Structures are given as C-alpha cells and as structure tokens.
C-alpha cells in the first residue's frame with residue numbers, strides 16, 4: 001500500500017482489460033521476472049518508504065532495512081514483502097492517520113488481487129466481525145457460483161478445444177481455478193496424456209516436497225526462486241504461449257504441445273514453470289509406459305495436485 005500504490009492501482013483499474021498496464025502501475029515493483037531469472041528484491045523484501053520511490057525492477061535491489069513503522073496513509077510505499085504460506089502480516093494504523101479508504105494489492109499476483117482498508121474516525125462505529133464474515137461469505141459464494149459451472153463443463157472436456165485435461169482453468173469475468181481438471185485421469189499403458197496449461201503452473205511427477213517452496217526467504221532476508229522448481233526435469237519443458245495479448249474471440253484452443261517424453265513412475269519429471277499467456281494455450285504431454293497410480297502436483301500452487309491412473 002502507499003500513495004504510489006493508490007495512484008497505480010486506480011490507473012490499473014481504470015485501464016481497459018487485457019491491455020498493457022498503465023505507466024503508474026507498471027512502474028511499481030513486481031515480485032517475479034517476466035522470463036527466466038530470480039525474484040525481484042525490490043518487491044519481495046519488506047519496504048517502508050516515507051516519500052521515496054522504491055528501486056525499479058531493473059535496479060532489483062532491496063529497500064533500506066528499517067523496522068516496520070505504523071501506517072499513516074501518507075507513506076509512498078509500504079510493503080510486507082513475500083509472505084510464505086501460513087505467515088501473517090499485521091499493520092498498526094498510526095494515531096494520526098486520516099479517516100478514509102486505503103487500498104493494497106499483491107505485487108506477485110497483480111492488480112486483480114487487491115483489497116481496501118476503511119479507516120473510520122475514532123468513536124465512529126465499524127461493522128462487527130460477524131457482519132464482516134457475512135459479507136465475506138457472500139462475496140466468496142458469488143465467485144464460487146460463477147466458477148462452478150465452468151469447472152463442471154471443464155471436467156466434461158469442454159474447457160479448451162482440443163484438450164481433455166487441463167492444468168488450471170479460467171474465464172473472462174469469472175475468475176481462475178487453480179486445479180488439475182479432471183482430478184483423476186485414466187490412461188492405458190503406452191498412451192500419451194496431454195494437458196492444456198492455462199495459467200502459471202507446472203505438471204510435476206515425483207517431486208520432492210521441498211520443491212513446493214518455489215519461493216523461499218534466505219537467512220539474510222533475500223528472496224529467491226528455486227531453479228529446480230521452476231525448470232523442466234527429465235525432458236523438455238513446456239514452450240510458453242505464443243501470445244500474451246488480448247485473447248482471440250471464440251472458445252479457447254490448445255496450441256503447441258511439447259512432448260515431455262516417457263514416464264515409468266520413477267524420478268522427477270516436470271514440465272517446468274509455464275508463464276501465463278493468452279490462448280491458444282500451450283500443451284504438455286507424457287507417455288506412460290508402466291501401469292500404476294501416479295500422483296502429480298503443481299510446484300507453484302501448494303494445494304494443486306492430481307492423479308494419473310495407468311492400467
């Protein structure tokens with residue numbers, strides 16, 4: 001959050017969808033590189049600035065290390081840094097903060113993942129936790145109700161033309177599903193199984209659980225991408241989508257498929273990280289050479305896993 005974020009976020013929200021981000025937003029730090037490379041330290045490490053601009057992605061250096069101040073609404077940039085799963089972040093509001101709305105967003109996921117803190121004057125009533133929970137549940141149900149029919153259709157193979165199996169799915173205006181669809185794939189020995197990769201995912205078999213920490217904080221506070229999580233293993237990695245621009249009209253299609261080779265259930269076999277792009281979506285295929293039940297995961301999304309049953 002901070003005044004630079006207020007300006008950038010409102011510009012991003014006013015900009016047409018699928019276009020390039022407006023300048024005010026594009027100049028804010030982003031946690032991940034566009035292509036290969038390491039995490040950006042300007043975005044991934046905590047940063048508390050009164051009036052300065054944070055270092056740019058190109059400079060890629062952390063902000064000066066200072067104790068976390070209270071948030072007064074006037075700071076230029078106020079960033080938790082990368083928060084691993086389960087970590088919490090608290091913000092104390094300064095005594096002299098002006099009542100009003102303050103916006104924040106995630107510099108890993110972008111302007112789509114944002115929220116608002118409404119600060120009321122002392123003595124003014126604020127909603128009870130029960131009221132907030134009710135509002136939150138209604139908002140959640142609204143999102144889920146839009147996504148459920150898409151998920152059901154995708155399970156029937158109606159998500160991406162030319163692909164029965166999906167790594168992630170989403171639709172304009174409805175949101176994103178970080179799941180392997182269908183959750184269980186039945187295949188025959190010698191059969192080539194193909195996934196369309198929709199969104200930033202990996203398709204990874206035999207992965208050490210430590211690889212699911214694809215971003216980690218080093219003892220010195222620097223944040224790094226794990227190259228083993230991000231890169232392909234045991235064969236070629238998926239070639240990213242050809243386009244990142246606005247999606248073409250009509251149903252999304254499967255594009256170029258990378259053949260990841262054969263898998264017999266042993267060793268670490270991974271598509272590597274596939275950055276998000278516009279359809280046609282890239283594909284990844286594997287040929288299963290031995291009967292068995294093979295669990296696989298996405299190394300980016302901790303709860304995203306599936307099963308291939310080969311008979």
Ligand SMILES: [Cu+2]
Nearest residue numbers: 201298301304
């Ligand atoms: Cu994923």
